[in-house]
Amino acid sequence: MPENNETIKALVLRVETLEAEAEIRRIQSRYMSLCDTPIPEYDVKSDAERIDRIMDLYTEDAIWEGVGEYYGNQFGKLKGAAAIRKHFEAFWNDRKDPALLLNCHYLTSEQIHVDGSTASGQWVHMQPWFFSDGKALLRSSRLNNAFRKALDGKWKIARTRTENVFIAPLPAGWATDYPVTSVLMKP
Numbered sequence: 741m742p743e744n745n746e747t748i749k750a751l752v753l754r755v756e757t758l759e760a761e762a763e764i765r766r767i768q769s770r771y772m773s774l775c776d777t778p779i780p781e782y783d784v785k786s787d788a789e790r791i792d793r794i795m796d797l798y799t800e801d802a803i804w805e806g807v808g809e810y811y812g813n814q815f816g817k818l819k820g821a822a823a824i825r826k827h828f829e830a831f832w833n834d835r836k837d838p839a840l841l842l843n844c845h846y847l848t849s850e851q852i853h854v855d856g857s858t859a860s861g862q863w864v865h866m867q868p869w870f871f872s873d874g875k876a877l878l879r880s881s882r883l884n885n886a887f888r889k890a891l892d893g894k895w896k897i898a899r900t901r902t903e904n905v906f907i908a909p910l911p912a913g914w915a916t917d918y919p920v921t922s923v924l925m926k927p
Contacts, residue, residue, distance in 0.1 A: 760854045761852045764854075764861055764887050765850070765861075767895055767896070768863065768883075768897075769847065771794060775794070775845060776845060777841070777844075781922075782924070782926040782927070783925075783927075787832035791828045795821060795824070798824060798897045799821075799890065801898070802821060802824060802899060803817065803818065803819055803898070803899045804899075805900070806903070806904075807902070807903045808903040808904055809904075810907075811902055811903055811904045815902070838871040839871065839872040840870075842868070842870040843869045843870070846865060846866045848864050848865070849863060849864040858886070858898075859888075860885065860887070862882070863885075864881070864905065874912050874913075876910035876911075876915065877909050878906075878907070878910055880904075880905035880907075881904055882903045882905055886899035
């Protein structure tokens with residue numbers, strides 16, 4: 741009988757780990773999707789609502805930081821939900837010229853490591869940026885993020901840590917057909 745209890749405990753742990761990995765994957769992908777332009781979630785009516793949805797993914801004591809010789813100076817280290825929110829408000833509320841017409845995050849090279857109620861995840865991401873003046877660039881970063889299971893049982897982002905891999909200008913006209921708004925998730 742004790743052997744059966746140990747087997748059941750081992751199976752429960754494996755299932756919980758797989759469920760945690762799946763939830764962390766969804767959280768990371770949702771974060772990236774919410775940062776895309778145009779935002780693919782059809783029912784998001786404002787950047788303030790977008791920011792609210794992003795902040796729902798973070799713990800109150802989360803850290804958001806850029807590291808390395810390029811992102812360390814550009815982003816620095818933000819501690820706590822209020823500082824992270826302020827960062828996103830500056831990005832979307834301070835309209836820039838030229839305007840950002842499109843950016844899209846592509847995640848790859850995923851590794852997720854779950855240890856009870858904490859986890860870490862590493863990804864490489866590529867992100868094309870298209871601007872209203874016709875310029876375009878391709879960015880790539882490495883992500884080393886931390887996650888924590890909250891008291892309500894939901895996983896949240898505890899740390900976003902990003903390091904530049906490269907930034908490459910793209911030639912004019914590199915992309916020709918892209919949407920002004922997304923209707924993909926329209927009901």
